[in-house]
Amino acid sequence: MFLNLLLNAAQAIEPGDRANQSITVRVASRDDEVDVSITDSGSGIAAADLPRLFEPFFTTKPRGVGSGLGLSICQRIVGEFGGRLEVESTLGTGTTMTVMLLAEEPAPATPLPLLRAEPSAAGRLMVVDDDAAVLDSLKRLLQAGGHEVVALQSGEEALEALSEDDRFDLILTDLMMDGMSGIDLYEALDRDRPALARKLTFVSGGAFDQDTRDFLARVPNPQLSKPFELDSLLSFVAEQLAGPAEPPISSS
Amino acid sequence: MTKESSGEFAEVLRQISHDLNNPIAALTMDLYLLRRAGEDADREATIANLERATSDLRDIVDDLERRAVALSSGGG
Ligand SMILES: Nc1ncnc2c1ncn2[C@@H]1O[C@H](COP(=O)(O)OP(=O)(O)OP(=O)(O)O)[C@@H](O)[C@H]1O
Ligand SMILES: [Mg+2]
Numbered sequence: 471m472f473l474n475l476l477l478n479a480a481q482a483i484e485p486g487d488r489a490n491q492s493i494t495v496r497v498a499s500r501d502d503e504v505d506v507s508i509t510d511s512g513s514g515i516a517a518a519d520l521p522r523l524f525e526p527f528f529t530t531k532p533r534g535v536g537s538g539l540g541l542s543i544c545q546r547i548v549g550e551f552g553g554r555l556e557v558e559s560t561l562g563t564g565t566t567m568t569v570m571l572l573a574e575e576p577a578p579a580t581p582l583p584l585l586r587a588e589p590s591a592a593g594r595l596m597v598v599d600d601d602a603a604v605l606d607s608l609k610r611l612l613q614a615g616g617h618e619v620v621a622l623q624s625g626e627e628a629l630e631a632l633s634e635d636d637r638f639d640l641i642l643t644d645l646m647m648d649g650m651s652g653i654d655l656y657e658a659l660d661r662d663r664p665a666l667a668r669k670l671t672f673v674s675g676g677a678f679d680q681d682t683r684d685f686l687a688r689v690p691n692p693q694l695s696k697p698f699e700l701d702s703l704l705s706f707v708a709e710q711l712a713g714p715a716e717p718p719i720s721s722s
Numbered sequence: 723m724t725k726e727s728s729g730e731f732a733e734v735l736r737q738i739s740h741d742l743n744n745p746i747a748a749l750t751m752d753l754y755l756l757r758r759a760g761e762d763a764d765r766e767a768t769i770a771n772l773e774r775a776t777s778d779l780r781d782i783v784d785d786l787e788r789r790a791v792a793l794s795s796g797g798g
Pocket of ligand 2: 478541
């Protein structure tokens with residue numbers, strides 16, 4: 471999504487006059503709102519085009535360069551997170567696109583899962599991600615959901631920890647990590663302890679290469695993508711813990 | 723752009739979007755924690771992590787800018 475905005479900014483700048491051109495990204499966070507703005511010194515947008523900018527297929531670019539879908543998709547994504555996408559532009563001077571995240575989130579329709587976590591739904595989870603910020607967020611989020619969480623920053627550490635203690639209900643692992651990747655971890659477990667390999671859920675920032683796509687198509691394990699739809703992350707974990715695979719204990 | 727370099731470009735874009743998704747995921751989760759978990763959440767830890775993710779995002783963008791400058795001034 472940000473990439474789309476950066477590409478638009480880059481495309482708005484005529485190649486050549488390097489000294490006078492720039493793309494600036496600013497991140498500002500307030501109480502409950504984060505604004506990310508991308509300012510370019512490009513062509514700017516004609517006032518007449520502004521109302522149509524977010525329409526699907528609206529483009530001023532030649533065939534083959536622009537499909538006109540970029541901004542409509544960005545707007546939809548930002549909307550899904552309860553945010554807004556705003557444009558400010560002066561023809562000939564440049565453009566600023568601002569993404570405002572979680573400025574005004576509507577009251578959730580369903581009970582808050584974090585606060586209503588049933589004690590029976592709590593599980594013991596392992597989380598593996600080489601990005602420290604993601605790992606920390608995931609850990610605290612799942613802990614707030616009532617779960618016991620062991621967080622590890624590499625596939626190697628995860629494998630080592632599992633060799634000493636494998637009592638986990640669910641293992642969430644990043645796919646793309648330096649060193650041992652999520653795929654490597656799966657394969658190592660599948661070789662020696664297939665029951666544990668089945669507890670893996672792959673979490674990733676999308677944009678897979680072909681090998682990764684082939685791998686994901688081959689294994690039965692669930693996948694989640696980052697950034698998370700958080701209600702669905704928590705309900706996913708709850709569902710997994712409820713365990714469709716293991717039938718509930720029936721009354722005798 | 724030649725056919726070869728557009729393949730490389732696709733690879734670079736893939737990497738960039740993956741890298742950007744990490745801090746964005748952290749920001750999204752932390753904002754959610756701040757808003758929904760209220761008193762239950764460890765506010766200080768969440769805010770510290772928000773700052774970390776924001777600075778990761780800034781580093782990625784700085785790096786992109788440096789690469790863009792290097793590309794546009796380096797022959798090409
Ligand atoms: N930063 C910008 N500066 C100037 N014009 C812009 C900028 N961003 C978007 N636009 C204008 O808005 C139009 C629609 O943008 P959008 O991203 O939706 O589609 P696109 O860039 O034309 O195609 P695609 O994103 O599918 O490659 C663009 O064709 C362009 O005219
Ligand atoms: Mg575009």
